[in-house]
Amino acid sequence: MKTQKTLAELANTTNVCDDYDPNSMPVEQARDYIKAFLSPMQETERVHLHAALGRVLAEEIHAIHNVPNHDNSAMDGYAYNADDLGQATARLRITGAAFAGNALTGRFEKGACIRIMTGAAIPAGADTVIAQERVELDGEFIRLSDTPNRGANVRYAGEDLKAGQVVLNIGHQISPADLGLIASLGIGEVSVYRKLKVSFFSTGDELASIGSTLKTGQIFDSNRYTLFGMLTQMGVETHDLGAIPDDPILLEQTLIKAAASSDVILTSGGVSVGEADYMKQLLQKLGQVLFWKIAMKPGRPLAFGKIGNAHYFGLPGNPVAVMVTFYQFVRQAMLVLMGQASPAAIPMLNVVCTSPIRKLKGRTEFQRGILFVVEEGHWQVKTTGNQSSGVLSSMSQANCFIVLDDDVGNVEGGSLVKVQLFDGFI
Ligand code: AMP
Ligand code: MG
DSSP, X not given: OOOOOOHHHHHHHSSTTOSSGGGOBOHHHHHXXXXXXXXXXXXXXXXXXXXXXXXXXXXOEEOSSXXXXXXXXXSSEEEEOGGGOOSSOOEEEXXXXXXXXXXXXXXXXXXXXXXXXXXXXXXXTOOEEEEGGGEEEETXXXXXXXXXOTTTTEEOTTSSBOXXXXXXXTTOBOOHHHHHHHHHTTOOEEEEEOOOEEXXXXXXXXXXXXXXXXXXXXXXXXXXXXXXXXXXXXXXXEEEEEEEOSOHHHHHHHXXXXXXXXXXXXXXXXXXXXXXXXXXXXXXXXXXXXXXXXXXXXXXXXXXXXXXXEEEEEEOSSHHHHHXXXXXXXXXXXXXXXXXXXXXXXXXXEEEEOSOBOOOTXXXXXXXXXXXXXXXXXXXXXXXXXXXXXXXXXXXXXXXXXXXXXTOOOBOTTEEEEEEEOTTOO
Protein backbone atom coordinates (compact mmCIF):
# COMPACT_ATOMS: atom_id res chain seq x y z
CA MET A 1 0.00 0.00 0.00
CA LYS A 2 1.55 3.32 -1.00
CA THR A 3 1.68 6.04 1.62
CA GLN A 4 -0.61 8.91 0.87
CA LYS A 5 -0.47 12.46 2.03
CA THR A 6 -3.51 13.54 3.93
CA LEU A 7 -5.66 16.14 2.31
CA ALA A 8 -4.66 18.58 5.03
CA GLU A 9 -1.00 18.04 4.10
CA LEU A 10 -1.77 18.65 0.47
CA ALA A 11 -3.62 21.79 1.39
CA ASN A 12 -0.73 23.10 3.47
CA THR A 13 1.98 22.52 0.89
CA THR A 14 0.64 25.10 -1.54
CA ASN A 15 -1.39 28.23 -1.76
CA VAL A 16 -3.91 26.42 -3.87
CA CYS A 17 -6.92 27.28 -1.79
CA ASP A 18 -6.31 30.97 -2.13
CA ASP A 19 -8.93 32.94 -3.94
CA TYR A 20 -6.34 35.19 -5.52
CA ASP A 21 -5.76 34.17 -9.13
CA PRO A 22 -1.93 33.99 -9.30
CA ASN A 23 -2.16 31.28 -6.67
CA SER A 24 -4.60 29.16 -8.57
CA MET A 25 -3.43 25.65 -9.26
CA PRO A 26 -2.19 24.42 -12.65
CA VAL A 27 -4.31 21.67 -14.20
CA GLU A 28 -1.50 19.09 -14.11
CA GLN A 29 -0.84 19.71 -10.43
CA ALA A 30 -4.50 19.23 -9.58
CA ARG A 31 -4.46 15.95 -11.51
CA ASP A 32 -1.40 14.78 -9.57
CA TYR A 33 -2.90 15.69 -6.20
CA ILE A 34 -6.09 13.86 -7.01
CA LYS A 35 -4.13 10.81 -8.20
CA ALA A 36 -2.16 10.68 -4.95
CA PHE A 37 -5.34 10.46 -2.97
CA LEU A 38 -7.30 7.70 -4.68
CA SER A 39 -8.04 4.30 -3.17
CA PRO A 40 -8.81 1.90 -6.01
CA MET A 41 -11.63 -0.63 -5.71
CA GLN A 42 -10.56 -3.89 -4.08
CA GLU A 43 -13.80 -5.91 -4.16
CA THR A 44 -14.12 -8.35 -7.01
CA GLU A 45 -16.78 -10.52 -8.59
CA ARG A 46 -16.90 -13.17 -11.30
CA VAL A 47 -18.93 -12.33 -14.37
CA HIS A 48 -19.84 -14.09 -17.59
CA LEU A 49 -18.15 -12.70 -20.69
CA HIS A 50 -21.46 -11.18 -21.80
CA ALA A 51 -21.35 -8.95 -18.71
CA ALA A 52 -17.63 -8.19 -18.88
CA LEU A 53 -17.49 -5.40 -21.48
CA GLY A 54 -15.99 -2.23 -19.96
CA ARG A 55 -15.22 -3.97 -16.67
CA VAL A 56 -11.72 -3.94 -15.19
CA LEU A 57 -9.89 -7.25 -14.83
CA ALA A 58 -9.06 -8.32 -11.28
CA GLU A 59 -7.11 -11.37 -12.50
CA GLU A 60 -4.41 -12.01 -15.06
CA ILE A 61 -5.65 -13.89 -18.12
CA HIS A 62 -3.20 -16.61 -19.21
CA ALA A 63 -3.17 -18.55 -22.44
CA ILE A 64 -4.14 -22.03 -21.30
CA HIS A 65 -3.31 -23.32 -24.79
CA ASN A 66 -1.94 -22.06 -28.09
CA VAL A 67 -4.21 -19.95 -30.27
CA PRO A 68 -4.57 -21.25 -32.89
CA ASN A 69 -3.90 -24.64 -31.39
CA HIS A 70 -2.81 -26.28 -34.67
CA ASP A 71 -0.98 -25.12 -37.78
CA ASN A 72 -3.71 -24.32 -40.29
CA SER A 73 -4.27 -22.97 -43.74
CA ALA A 74 -4.76 -19.24 -44.41
CA MET A 75 -6.21 -19.95 -47.86
CA ASP A 76 -8.44 -22.27 -49.80
CA GLY A 77 -5.87 -24.21 -51.83
CA TYR A 78 -3.55 -27.20 -51.72
CA ALA A 79 -1.07 -28.22 -49.01
CA TYR A 80 2.20 -29.99 -49.81
CA ASN A 81 5.82 -30.20 -48.69
CA ALA A 82 8.10 -27.66 -50.38
CA ASP A 83 10.85 -30.35 -50.66
CA ASP A 84 8.65 -32.26 -53.09
CA LEU A 85 8.47 -29.49 -55.60
CA GLY A 86 11.25 -30.10 -58.14
CA GLN A 87 11.66 -27.29 -60.64
CA ALA A 88 10.52 -29.43 -63.54
CA THR A 89 7.78 -31.32 -61.74
CA ALA A 90 5.41 -28.59 -60.61
CA ARG A 91 2.70 -31.24 -60.66
CA LEU A 92 1.32 -33.00 -57.59
CA ARG A 93 -1.26 -35.73 -57.07
CA ILE A 94 -4.22 -34.93 -54.78
CA THR A 95 -4.47 -37.68 -52.15
CA GLY A 96 -6.87 -36.18 -49.60
CA ALA A 97 -8.95 -33.23 -48.46
CA ALA A 98 -9.08 -31.19 -45.23
CA PHE A 99 -12.02 -28.95 -44.34
CA ALA A 100 -12.02 -26.58 -41.34
CA GLY A 101 -13.19 -28.42 -38.24
CA ASN A 102 -13.17 -31.83 -39.93
CA ALA A 103 -10.79 -34.75 -39.93
CA LEU A 104 -8.62 -35.24 -42.99
CA THR A 105 -10.23 -37.48 -45.57
CA GLY A 106 -7.83 -39.61 -47.58
CA ARG A 107 -4.26 -39.01 -46.45
CA PHE A 108 -1.26 -36.85 -47.03
CA GLU A 109 1.51 -38.69 -48.87
CA LYS A 110 5.06 -37.69 -49.51
CA GLY A 111 5.36 -36.20 -52.98
CA ALA A 112 1.62 -35.50 -53.16
CA CYS A 113 -0.77 -32.79 -51.93
CA ILE A 114 -4.18 -32.46 -50.33
CA ARG A 115 -7.04 -30.11 -51.03
CA ILE A 116 -7.26 -27.78 -48.01
CA MET A 117 -9.73 -25.08 -46.95
CA THR A 118 -9.07 -21.96 -44.86
CA GLY A 119 -8.71 -22.86 -41.18
CA ALA A 120 -8.24 -26.59 -41.79
CA ALA A 121 -5.34 -28.25 -39.97
CA ILE A 122 -2.15 -28.70 -42.00
CA PRO A 123 -1.46 -32.46 -42.08
CA ALA A 124 1.80 -33.77 -40.62
CA GLY A 125 4.50 -33.70 -43.33
CA ALA A 126 3.06 -30.76 -45.27
CA ASP A 127 4.48 -27.27 -44.75
CA THR A 128 3.22 -24.99 -47.53
CA VAL A 129 -0.13 -24.03 -49.07
CA ILE A 130 -0.69 -22.73 -52.57
CA ALA A 131 -3.87 -20.74 -53.21
CA GLN A 132 -6.37 -22.47 -55.46
CA GLU A 133 -6.23 -19.56 -57.95
CA ARG A 134 -2.56 -20.43 -58.62
CA VAL A 135 -3.06 -24.02 -59.72
CA GLU A 136 -4.58 -25.73 -62.70
CA LEU A 137 -6.58 -28.89 -62.06
CA ASP A 138 -5.62 -31.84 -64.21
CA GLY A 139 -7.74 -34.83 -63.18
CA GLU A 140 -6.39 -35.99 -59.84
CA PHE A 141 -3.34 -33.73 -60.23
CA ILE A 142 -2.63 -30.04 -59.79
CA ARG A 143 -0.21 -28.05 -61.88
CA LEU A 144 1.35 -25.15 -59.95
CA SER A 145 1.69 -21.85 -61.79
CA ASP A 146 4.28 -20.54 -59.33
CA THR A 147 6.40 -21.75 -56.42
CA PRO A 148 5.42 -20.13 -53.15
CA ASN A 149 8.07 -19.89 -50.43
CA ARG A 150 8.17 -22.68 -47.90
CA GLY A 151 5.60 -21.95 -45.21
CA ALA A 152 3.48 -19.73 -47.45
CA ASN A 153 -0.16 -19.40 -46.41
CA VAL A 154 0.33 -21.38 -43.21
CA ARG A 155 -0.88 -19.94 -39.91
CA TYR A 156 1.21 -21.43 -37.14
CA ALA A 157 0.03 -22.81 -33.82
CA GLY A 158 0.53 -20.13 -31.15
CA GLU A 159 0.87 -17.37 -33.75
CA ASP A 160 -1.80 -15.33 -31.93
CA LEU A 161 -1.29 -16.49 -28.32
CA LYS A 162 1.40 -18.84 -27.01
CA ALA A 163 0.44 -21.36 -24.33
CA GLY A 164 1.44 -19.96 -20.94
CA GLN A 165 1.79 -16.31 -21.93
CA VAL A 166 0.03 -13.49 -20.07
CA VAL A 167 -2.73 -12.30 -22.37
CA LEU A 168 -4.29 -9.49 -20.33
CA ASN A 169 -3.10 -7.89 -17.10
CA ILE A 170 -4.87 -7.05 -13.89
CA GLY A 171 -6.29 -3.55 -14.20
CA HIS A 172 -7.04 -3.83 -17.91
CA GLN A 173 -10.42 -2.52 -19.05
CA ILE A 174 -12.12 -5.12 -21.21
CA SER A 175 -12.81 -4.00 -24.81
CA PRO A 176 -14.81 -5.80 -27.51
CA ALA A 177 -11.53 -7.18 -28.93
CA ASP A 178 -10.60 -8.50 -25.47
CA LEU A 179 -13.95 -10.30 -25.18
CA GLY A 180 -13.08 -12.16 -28.37
CA LEU A 181 -9.53 -12.82 -27.21
CA ILE A 182 -10.73 -14.31 -23.92
CA ALA A 183 -13.33 -16.36 -25.78
CA SER A 184 -10.61 -17.65 -28.15
CA LEU A 185 -9.08 -19.32 -25.08
CA GLY A 186 -12.39 -20.97 -24.21
CA ILE A 187 -12.70 -18.89 -21.02
CA GLY A 188 -16.30 -17.95 -20.27
CA GLU A 189 -16.03 -16.15 -16.94
CA VAL A 190 -13.60 -13.58 -15.60
CA SER A 191 -12.90 -11.96 -12.27
CA VAL A 192 -13.45 -8.19 -12.38
CA TYR A 193 -13.60 -5.37 -9.85
CA ARG A 194 -17.03 -4.52 -8.51
CA LYS A 195 -18.75 -1.64 -10.32
CA LEU A 196 -18.29 1.76 -8.71
CA LYS A 197 -21.43 3.17 -7.12
CA VAL A 198 -21.64 6.84 -8.01
CA SER A 199 -24.23 9.19 -6.50
CA PHE A 200 -24.73 12.62 -7.96
CA PHE A 201 -26.93 15.60 -7.35
CA SER A 202 -27.25 19.21 -8.43
CA THR A 203 -27.42 22.14 -6.06
CA GLY A 204 -29.17 25.45 -6.58
CA ASP A 205 -32.39 27.26 -5.65
CA GLU A 206 -32.89 28.11 -9.31
CA LEU A 207 -33.10 24.52 -10.48
CA ALA A 208 -36.33 22.95 -11.64
CA SER A 209 -36.64 19.30 -12.54
CA ILE A 210 -38.13 18.07 -15.79
CA GLY A 211 -41.92 17.84 -15.53
CA SER A 212 -42.37 21.05 -13.53
CA THR A 213 -43.20 24.46 -14.98
CA LEU A 214 -40.45 27.08 -14.85
CA LYS A 215 -41.12 29.94 -12.46
CA THR A 216 -39.44 33.31 -12.93
CA GLY A 217 -35.67 32.94 -12.58
CA GLN A 218 -35.74 29.14 -12.71
CA ILE A 219 -33.84 26.94 -15.15
CA PHE A 220 -34.14 23.26 -15.83
CA ASP A 221 -31.40 21.18 -14.26
CA SER A 222 -29.28 19.95 -17.15
CA ASN A 223 -26.14 18.96 -15.24
CA ARG A 224 -27.69 15.82 -13.83
CA TYR A 225 -28.27 14.62 -17.37
CA THR A 226 -24.80 15.35 -18.73
CA LEU A 227 -23.35 13.69 -15.63
CA PHE A 228 -25.69 10.73 -16.02
CA GLY A 229 -24.57 10.37 -19.65
CA MET A 230 -20.86 10.51 -18.93
CA LEU A 231 -21.13 8.19 -15.94
CA THR A 232 -23.11 5.72 -18.00
CA GLN A 233 -20.40 5.82 -20.68
CA MET A 234 -17.94 4.87 -17.96
CA GLY A 235 -19.94 1.80 -17.01
CA VAL A 236 -20.52 2.71 -13.35
CA GLU A 237 -23.67 2.24 -11.28
CA THR A 238 -25.42 5.61 -11.14
CA HIS A 239 -27.68 7.01 -8.42
CA ASP A 240 -29.41 10.26 -9.30
CA LEU A 241 -30.25 12.04 -6.03
CA GLY A 242 -32.03 14.94 -7.70
CA ALA A 243 -31.76 18.72 -7.67
CA ILE A 244 -31.33 19.98 -4.13
CA PRO A 245 -32.11 23.61 -3.23
CA ASP A 246 -29.49 25.70 -1.42
CA ASP A 247 -30.90 24.59 1.93
CA PRO A 248 -28.36 23.42 4.52
CA ILE A 249 -30.59 20.76 6.06
CA LEU A 250 -31.55 19.18 2.75
CA LEU A 251 -27.98 19.38 1.47
CA GLU A 252 -26.61 17.75 4.62
CA GLN A 253 -29.18 14.95 4.51
CA THR A 254 -28.38 14.29 0.86
CA LEU A 255 -24.61 14.26 1.41
CA ILE A 256 -24.94 11.87 4.37
CA LYS A 257 -27.21 9.57 2.37
CA ALA A 258 -24.83 9.63 -0.60
CA ALA A 259 -21.75 8.97 1.54
CA ALA A 260 -23.36 5.95 3.15
CA SER A 261 -24.14 4.20 -0.11
CA SER A 262 -21.52 5.32 -2.66
CA ASP A 263 -17.92 4.97 -3.67
CA VAL A 264 -18.01 8.37 -5.35
CA ILE A 265 -20.17 11.46 -4.86
CA LEU A 266 -20.42 14.12 -7.55
CA THR A 267 -22.19 17.43 -7.07
CA SER A 268 -22.57 20.40 -9.35
CA GLY A 269 -22.81 24.01 -8.24
CA GLY A 270 -22.27 25.63 -4.89
CA VAL A 271 -18.47 25.48 -4.79
CA SER A 272 -17.69 28.85 -6.35
CA VAL A 273 -16.95 32.06 -4.48
CA GLY A 274 -20.02 34.10 -3.71
CA GLU A 275 -22.31 31.09 -3.52
CA ALA A 276 -24.42 30.68 -0.46
CA ASP A 277 -21.65 29.01 1.52
CA TYR A 278 -23.65 26.03 2.75
CA MET A 279 -21.87 23.43 0.64
CA LYS A 280 -18.44 24.54 1.77
CA GLN A 281 -19.41 24.56 5.44
CA LEU A 282 -21.14 21.21 5.16
CA LEU A 283 -18.29 19.58 3.31
CA GLN A 284 -15.83 20.83 5.88
CA LYS A 285 -18.07 19.49 8.64
CA LEU A 286 -18.86 16.12 7.06
CA GLY A 287 -15.56 15.27 5.43
CA GLN A 288 -12.07 16.21 4.39
CA VAL A 289 -12.54 18.41 1.37
CA LEU A 290 -10.28 20.91 -0.39
CA PHE A 291 -11.60 23.80 -2.42
CA TRP A 292 -9.40 24.59 -5.35
CA LYS A 293 -9.25 27.35 -7.84
CA ILE A 294 -7.83 25.74 -10.93
CA ALA A 295 -5.96 27.85 -13.47
CA MET A 296 -8.31 26.82 -16.23
CA LYS A 297 -11.25 28.02 -18.24
CA PRO A 298 -13.94 26.94 -18.01
CA GLY A 299 -14.13 25.12 -14.69
CA ARG A 300 -12.17 27.19 -12.21
CA PRO A 301 -13.71 26.11 -8.89
CA LEU A 302 -13.28 22.46 -7.98
CA ALA A 303 -13.71 20.71 -4.66
CA PHE A 304 -12.12 17.35 -4.00
CA GLY A 305 -11.87 15.09 -1.01
CA LYS A 306 -13.59 12.38 0.99
CA ILE A 307 -16.84 12.21 2.85
CA GLY A 308 -16.71 9.09 4.99
CA ASN A 309 -15.31 6.43 2.66
CA ALA A 310 -16.68 8.07 -0.48
CA HIS A 311 -14.48 10.11 -2.80
CA TYR A 312 -16.03 13.49 -3.45
CA PHE A 313 -15.82 15.78 -6.47
CA GLY A 314 -17.58 19.13 -6.26
CA LEU A 315 -17.91 20.39 -9.82
CA PRO A 316 -18.80 23.92 -10.85
CA GLY A 317 -22.42 24.73 -11.72
CA ASN A 318 -22.01 26.05 -15.23
CA PRO A 319 -23.11 23.36 -17.67
CA VAL A 320 -19.97 23.45 -19.85
CA ALA A 321 -17.69 23.66 -16.82
CA VAL A 322 -19.29 20.49 -15.41
CA MET A 323 -18.47 18.56 -18.54
CA VAL A 324 -14.96 19.97 -18.88
CA THR A 325 -13.99 19.26 -15.26
CA PHE A 326 -15.50 15.79 -15.49
CA TYR A 327 -13.50 14.99 -18.64
CA GLN A 328 -10.27 16.56 -17.38
CA PHE A 329 -10.25 15.33 -13.78
CA VAL A 330 -13.07 13.02 -12.76
CA ARG A 331 -12.91 10.55 -15.65
CA GLN A 332 -9.24 9.67 -15.16
CA ALA A 333 -9.63 9.52 -11.37
CA MET A 334 -12.65 7.25 -11.65
CA LEU A 335 -10.80 4.89 -14.00
CA VAL A 336 -8.18 4.49 -11.26
CA LEU A 337 -10.91 3.95 -8.64
CA MET A 338 -12.46 1.33 -10.95
CA GLY A 339 -9.21 -0.65 -10.68
CA GLN A 340 -7.30 0.49 -13.78
CA ALA A 341 -3.69 0.76 -12.72
CA SER A 342 -2.63 3.28 -15.35
CA PRO A 343 -5.46 4.55 -17.51
CA ALA A 344 -4.42 5.50 -21.03
CA ALA A 345 -4.19 9.24 -21.57
CA ILE A 346 -6.73 10.78 -23.90
CA PRO A 347 -4.95 11.14 -27.28
CA MET A 348 -3.76 14.68 -28.03
CA LEU A 349 -3.19 15.72 -31.65
CA ASN A 350 -1.57 18.78 -33.22
CA VAL A 351 -3.94 20.27 -35.76
CA VAL A 352 -4.15 23.53 -37.71
CA CYS A 353 -6.81 25.79 -36.23
CA THR A 354 -8.62 27.98 -38.73
CA SER A 355 -10.17 30.29 -36.09
CA PRO A 356 -8.18 33.03 -34.36
CA ILE A 357 -8.53 32.67 -30.56
CA ARG A 358 -8.03 35.29 -27.88
CA LYS A 359 -6.34 33.69 -24.90
CA LEU A 360 -4.67 34.89 -21.68
CA LYS A 361 -1.45 33.22 -20.60
CA GLY A 362 -1.30 31.65 -17.15
CA ARG A 363 -4.25 29.29 -17.42
CA THR A 364 -5.30 26.32 -19.51
CA GLU A 365 -8.28 26.82 -21.76
CA PHE A 366 -10.49 24.09 -23.11
CA GLN A 367 -12.25 25.60 -26.09
CA ARG A 368 -14.96 23.64 -27.81
CA GLY A 369 -13.71 22.65 -31.22
CA ILE A 370 -14.99 21.04 -34.39
CA LEU A 371 -12.55 18.83 -36.27
CA PHE A 372 -13.50 18.80 -39.93
CA VAL A 373 -12.15 17.28 -43.13
CA VAL A 374 -10.56 19.78 -45.51
CA GLU A 375 -9.72 17.28 -48.21
CA GLU A 376 -9.32 13.55 -48.12
CA GLY A 377 -7.23 12.61 -45.10
CA HIS A 378 -6.57 16.21 -43.99
CA TRP A 379 -8.31 17.52 -40.91
CA GLN A 380 -8.41 20.98 -39.40
CA VAL A 381 -10.13 22.39 -36.36
CA LYS A 382 -12.27 25.47 -35.73
CA THR A 383 -13.98 26.71 -32.58
CA THR A 384 -17.72 26.42 -32.08
CA GLY A 385 -17.97 30.20 -31.60
CA ASN A 386 -19.36 31.48 -28.28
CA GLN A 387 -17.23 29.87 -25.57
CA SER A 388 -19.29 31.01 -22.58
CA SER A 389 -19.42 28.29 -19.95
CA GLY A 390 -23.20 28.42 -19.95
CA VAL A 391 -23.53 27.62 -23.67
CA LEU A 392 -24.17 23.88 -23.54
CA SER A 393 -25.05 23.78 -27.25
CA SER A 394 -21.33 24.34 -27.91
CA MET A 395 -20.66 20.95 -26.28
CA SER A 396 -23.29 19.31 -28.46
CA GLN A 397 -21.78 20.78 -31.63
CA ALA A 398 -18.16 20.11 -30.71
CA ASN A 399 -16.28 16.87 -31.26
CA CYS A 400 -13.08 17.90 -29.46
CA PHE A 401 -11.46 20.30 -27.05
CA ILE A 402 -8.89 22.74 -28.35
CA VAL A 403 -6.44 22.66 -25.44
CA LEU A 404 -4.50 25.89 -24.96
CA ASP A 405 -1.85 25.39 -22.27
CA ASP A 406 -0.82 27.91 -19.64
CA ASP A 407 2.03 29.31 -21.73
CA VAL A 408 -0.08 29.81 -24.87
CA GLY A 409 -1.32 33.33 -25.64
CA ASN A 410 -3.49 34.55 -28.50
CA VAL A 411 -3.74 32.09 -31.38
CA GLU A 412 -3.69 33.32 -34.95
CA GLY A 413 -5.83 31.55 -37.53
CA GLY A 414 -3.73 28.93 -39.32
CA SER A 415 -1.54 28.00 -36.31
CA LEU A 416 -1.12 24.55 -34.84
CA VAL A 417 -3.11 23.84 -31.68
CA LYS A 418 -3.46 20.81 -29.42
CA VAL A 419 -6.71 18.92 -29.83
CA GLN A 420 -8.22 16.33 -27.51
CA LEU A 421 -10.89 14.11 -29.06
CA PHE A 422 -14.22 13.52 -27.35
CA ASP A 423 -13.87 9.98 -28.65
CA GLY A 424 -17.56 9.27 -28.47
CA PHE A 425 -17.46 9.95 -24.75
CA ILE A 426 -19.04 13.42 -24.61
P1 AMP B 1 -22.95 27.91 -9.27
O1 AMP B 1 -21.63 27.20 -9.47
O2 AMP B 1 -23.86 27.17 -8.37
O3 AMP B 1 -22.72 29.33 -8.90
O4 AMP B 1 -23.66 27.93 -10.69
C1 AMP B 1 -23.07 28.60 -11.77
C2 AMP B 1 -24.05 28.74 -12.92
O5 AMP B 1 -24.44 27.47 -13.39
C3 AMP B 1 -25.35 29.46 -12.56
O6 AMP B 1 -25.73 30.27 -13.65
C4 AMP B 1 -26.32 28.34 -12.37
O7 AMP B 1 -27.65 28.72 -12.60
C5 AMP B 1 -25.87 27.34 -13.38
N1 AMP B 1 -26.21 26.00 -12.93
C6 AMP B 1 -25.92 25.49 -11.72
N2 AMP B 1 -26.38 24.24 -11.60
C7 AMP B 1 -26.96 23.94 -12.78
C8 AMP B 1 -27.64 22.80 -13.28
N3 AMP B 1 -27.77 21.69 -12.52
N4 AMP B 1 -28.12 22.81 -14.53
C9 AMP B 1 -27.97 23.92 -15.29
N5 AMP B 1 -27.35 25.03 -14.88
C10 AMP B 1 -26.86 25.06 -13.64
MG1 MG C 1 -25.57 27.50 -7.24
